[in-house]
Amino acid sequence: MSDGTLWFKAEDLDGLGRALFEAEGVPPGDAAIKSDCLVSANLRGVDSHGVARIPIYLKRLRSGLCKARPDIQVRRLTPVSALVDGDDGLGPVVSTRGMAECIAMAKQTGIGVVGIRRSTHFGMAAYYVLQALEADLVSFVFTNASRGMPAWGSIDPFLGTNPFAAGVPGGESGMPYLLDMATSVVARGKIRLAAQRGEAIPAGWALGPDGLPTTDGKEAMRGVVLPLAGYKGSGLAVLMDLLGGVMTGAAFAGLIRSAYNDWDAPQNTGHFFMCMRPDLFMPMAEFRMRMDVFVRRMKALRRTPDCAEILMPGEPETRKEAERRRTGIPLRPEPLAALAAEAEAGRITMPAGRAAPLG
């Protein structure tokens, strides 16, 4: 009773992604970053930000509104701040350059802040938090995004579903903190997937183009997704737009172009990264010990009947990645067909998928 889903090895999808981006003129190193960012999202269960988006990124590259070979400028302004001009490059390529600079400053001075302008959709925010965690640094990763969500009190799309993402290195037990949450009730990508599948969405997720509540995924995609917790989610998304857009020099206030619908100009997405050493106030060993105490105490709490285990933010995604490295990454028929068409057009061998989980 197959629904047409096929499972692929992560390495195979990664190879496909690299080949497709290289075929559009993206240098191999940059194509590897872009592909890794997408496959990493799939591995972590964030399929809305995974390889299913490859076709739209290729289309942006072909249009010239996203550049395969951008002239990315990284300018260190002070010992703690740097400005990146992404020159309309692929978001993960621009952002990985920016995060590397942010990490370097934090290592040197204890803290670093990077503003990024003229970027494009950077994919899963957690991808950059993971880079900071790899360097043993606390991080904030903020971005704005094309409008899809109203400011509180409004019915017009104005804010992106701007993610709030942050990380804190773990203790000796190796359990870090990683939060990557849309400031909307739900990630817009989930509504997009529902629309593609012709599925209904829960009430309270979105307004249709008429400003009235809807449970139709397609109507919701033409309307707006609602901010989480009313004015609170709206307030957080505004902050992401002020730091990621107003302050960096990128587009803001609903003027970030949609990668899907705007073909007259580059996106000019803005990002804001902050990295910080976790041992600013005590030796690293003491910090690590305290992180372990936190995790141990939290996991020992009494649970609700439907909760098998209390998890740290980021832990569900880490487990999903371990699982999908075994089972492979499932792809549904629609994105699969779009990827296969791209592969065929580029004379690239489509990797073999299996109708059941691997391993």
Added chain:
Amino acid sequence: MSDGTLWFKAEDLDGLGRALFEAEGVPPGDAAIKSDCLVSANLRGVDSHGVARIPIYLKRLRSGLCKARPDIQVRRLTPVSALVDGDDGLGPVVSTRGMAECIAMAKQTGIGVVGIRRSTHFGMAAYYVLQALEADLVSFVFTNASRGMPAWGSIDPFLGTNPFAAGVPGGESGMPYLLDMATSVVARGKIRLAAQRGEAIPAGWALGPDGLPTTDGKEAMRGVVLPLAGYKGSGLAVLMDLLGGVMTGAAFAGLIRSAYNDWDAPQNTGHFFMCMRPDLFMPMAEFRMRMDVFVRRMKALRRTPDCAEILMPGEPETRKEAERRRTGIPLRPEPLAALAAEAEAGRITMPAGRAAPLG
């Protein structure tokens, strides 16, 4: 048809607060900060963090668990980081010292981070964001707090309803951004007020001591308030505890003492402040112009039927303050009686209130 509420001039309540704290041995300058922090909360409509809390703060001072004359140590560790040991002083006194240091660093280097340990309840987080805004700085103001909210999946109180607070200076129009939101569905102080008034609370706000949902304010005070938006609010509150507690050296993981219920040790509350110049990436005039564009564009959006005007985060509180500077601050009979009893015991003249709004 009076319910016993009386209205007081802000200056009169401020004078009362100063006198009461001075009577407990708090130096005049520190008493002024503490009183101003509380009256400022009332003015902004955040009555849960206002002068109604004076009696519990006095009780903490008398117990010696909060010190009237702390030896607050501010240590600049690097050009961008400082550690504050609050020596169990009044939270607003400790935190105002910390924020001043944070502002000084940000002015000098572009950014500053302050960790604060051995503090006590610091009141309304917006109080410190306002200090940073006064200095034209972006800020994050984080704190942990005594346990009253479960981590997602748990029924035990573990996290505080740790506020997420941030500010961004405004443009020439003078409209800044100021978000100060509890990471719970609702501020715990609102449940406390409902409990004091014997009022019911909405479903979905809290679990009772048995771990089951309740709409009884008193039961909810014995139980836990729920995090906003499930794992998202829980994830934000965890971040506040990691940065405010784990990283600074303060108590954390449910071990911050309650100002109301724990009389065996100081609270050891922790705070984390970050200040940043908004003109890191462009001239200040350009930043201000862009902030104005943001506000203008947001306010021009189409509104839902029940929305008279789209407001910036912080704007409702600014308007409330303007209103209450005219009408005075309303105090209900219960907190009023407690304040009058404290005044009488200290031979301090209780200011005159009126049974109707002033002006």
